[in-house]
Amino acid sequence: MAGEALSTRTRYRENGYTLVEILVVVVILAVVSAGIAAVFITGQREYGVREATVRMQQQARQAMNEMERELKNIGYGLMDMGNLTINVYNSSLLPSWQVVEAEDGGTAPDTIRFLYSGTESDVGYDLIVSEDHPTSSALMLVSAVGSVPPSRTIDNDFTAGDLFLVYDPGDPDKPASRFQATNVGTPDKLQHNPGGGGNPPGGFVGVEYGVGSKVVNLRLMQAKRVSYSVDAQQNLMKTVEDLSLVDPPAGKRTRIVAAGVEDLQIRYQFKDGTWKNAGDPGFDPKSLRALQVSIIVRTEKPDPQYPGQSLQLTGSYGNGGLKNSAGYRRMAMSTIIYVRNLGFRG
Numbered sequence: 001m002a003g004e005a006l007s008t009r010t011r012y013r014e015n016g017y018t019l020v021e022i023l024v025v026v027v028i029l030a031v032v033s034a035g036i037a038a039v040f041i042t043g044q045r046e047y048g049v050r051e052a053t054v055r056m057q058q059q060a061r062q063a064m065n066e067m068e069r070e071l072k073n074i075g076y077g078l079m080d081m082g083n084l085t086i087n088v089y090n091s092s093l094l095p096s097w098q099v100v101e102a103e104d105g106g107t108a109p110d111t112i113r114f115l116y117s118g119t120e121s122d123v124g125y126d127l128i129v130s131e132d133h134p135t136s137s138a139l140m141l142v143s144a145v146g147s148v149p150p151s152r153t154i155d156n157d158f159t160a161g162d163l164f165l166v167y168d169p170g171d172p173d174k175p176a177s178r179f180q181a182t183n184v185g186t187p188d189k190l191q192h193n194p195g196g197g198g199n200p201p202g203g204f205v206g207v208e209y210g211v212g213s214k215v216v217n218l219r220l221m222q223a224k225r226v227s228y229s230v231d232a233q234q235n236l237m238k239t240v241e242d243l244s245l246v247d248p249p250a251g252k253r254t255r256i257v258a259a260g261v262e263d264l265q266i267r268y269q270f271k272d273g274t275w276k277n278a279g280d281p282g283f284d285p286k287s288l289r290a291l292q293v294s295i296i297v298r299t300e301k302p303d304p305q306y307p308g309q310s311l312q313l314t315g316s317y318g319n320g321g322l323k324n325s326a327g328y329r330r331m332a333m334s335t336i337i338y339v340r341n342l343g344f345r346g
Contacts (some may be wrong), residue, residue, distance in 0.1 A: 001050060052329070059258040060333050064335055074114070080214075084342075105264075109265070128190065129213040138193050142188055142190060160182060163179070164218065184210070218244040235258070262297065277319055283346045302327025302328050303328075309328065311323050
């Protein structure tokens, strides 16, 4: 009987698994599958977070590297330009340009505009005013100082329609003036009649310039005005204007430097060692020696499972507002940039 019972149980086993056994296997597979899926989803989410964070860090470094490279050029080729201000004419006096124009955005991002030359300003030699140039004259007499390169003649710097700067490097309180050559009779005469789009009514430049004042061709020196700002979409924007054009906006080029920039704060150090925000009492671009540039950058998209991160650039970093919108990871970067070209002014 015992042998018969054993044989019967063996036949039952050969006929398949019981329902209970199958259900146990299904449950085990479900648990294992759920675990694998959870691990995969968690891994994918962590990878996405790391990727978004890396992109944010790359944008921050890109923004800082770009600004540091350009801001070091402030005043290059123009450091001896009087009071670092240029009177600009276009049928009437327009707002003056300055080598550094700083705007404090308050709790919003700051803006900076600055001038520099893209090449050697004297193109191998200097042009100077050879006779006192009064405000009642539209004729400027000039001469060359230094060695004119063999491949050039002084005529190369005299083309009707070109824009020029004239300034007195010996007078740190006198502004420069931009004018347009309307006629070139001989190499030593520059006519700036009212017919030029870059000249004031009457053609008379409103500042007297004595013998020895410097004259430079904006086309040859590749002078430009560069600005950095943050737009409403939180992009760090760079704008470049060619100052050799009568109407610089016609040659304006704007591009995105970095995305996700929530704040840009700039502090300015002067030769007496003090740090100021743009617009503070005693803010004098002529005495500028260094800038502290600070930014806040956030991830491209919010993470609904992340509570958010709050950052603010205040105190020694500026007077920026609190950045705390939910779901975003943020980082701040700051660097000090020395404006060596303006340091040569003493």
